[in-house]
Amino acid sequence: xDPLDSEQRSARMARIRAKDTKPEMFVRRLVHRNGYRYRVxxxxxxxxxxxxxxxxxxxxxxxxxxxxxxxxxCAKTRSPKSRQEYWGPKFERNRVxxxxxxxxxxxxxxxxxxxxECEVRPASQAELLDKIRDFLDNG
Numbered sequence: 001x002d003p004l005d006s007e008q009r010s011a012r013m014a015r016i017r018a019k020d021t022k023p024e025m026f027v028r029r030l031v032h033r034n035g036y037r038y039r040v041x042x043x044x045x046x047x048x049x050x051x052x053x054x055x056x057x058x059x060x061x062x063x064x065x066x067x068x069x070x071x072x073x074c075a076k077t078r079s080p081k082s083r084q085e086y087w088g089p090k091f092e093r094n095r096v097x098x099x100x101x102x103x104x105x106x107x108x109x110x111x112x113x114x115x116x117e118c119e120v121r122p123a124s125q126a127e128l129l130d131k132i133r134d135f136l137d138n139g
Contacts, residue, residue: 023120024050024062030129031060036136045110047101058111058136065117069095074118111135 019041031038031051038051038060045052049059065076069091080087102112113135119128 019050021062021064023064023115023117026120027051027060027062027115027128027132030125031132034129034133036132046104046108047098049105049112053136056111056136057109058113059105060113060115060132060135062115062120063098063117067091067094068098068116070116070118074116076118 028038028040028051036053038053040051041048042052045059047061050062051060053059063070065074066078070077079091105112113132115128115132119131
């Protein structure tokens, strides 16, 4: 049972941001601090990627584990216990949309990197930077 009534739940869900989230801002600061320059949320590209490196034809999405269903191994991917008839199809639509966006970008000649919310932690900053550097410089 949800401890919040429907109005409270709606207000809380409305506060969840689609852009400029804490994980996204962490990645943006990390990338910028290491000399990479990018554009954010380029609307002309499919999915409006979080970071766009035009000259490299590469994009980075910073995905929330809950909304984009990182996987069973990720603690942040837990599923709500109520309203399964709503959440199941919602998560599936998100997965299908993400796959379609990646397919369209790759077909247009872009390389795509997904950074998951659970990877964005100060303790694992060096590991994340290595992953991003490898993608931008080699991938």
